[in-house]
Amino acid sequence: MSRLHLVRYVLPAVVTVVGIGLMAFGGGEDGLEGGAAVVGAGLSIWLMNFLWRVGVSGDSERDDESAARDYFDRHGHWPDEKPGR
Numbered sequence: 001m002s003r004l005h006l007v008r009y010v011l012p013a014v015v016t017v018v019g020i021g022l023m024a025f026g027g028g029e030d031g032l033e034g035g036a037a038v039v040g041a042g043l044s045i046w047l048m049n050f051l052w053r054v055g056v057s058g059d060s061e062r063d064d065e066s067a068a069r070d071y072f073d074r075h076g077h078w079p080d081e082k083p084g085r
Helices: 003-025 028-075
Strands: none
Touching: 003 028
């Protein structure tokens, strides 16, 4: 298991489960509030990882589009078209 897998999936799951445990067994109102805060932290970790992946995938799509436009400028047609259309 890589460190990336640990940070991306295991860490948010562990933090969220600990928060649920605090809510279930913490006792009283303080346990509920503290558990909710820890669950929120776990979900925030997951959301930050998700948004990072979405942003990085946009970079590769932008690079692919730029390469296709460069190909069009050199050859006069798009890479997925037959020449002479």
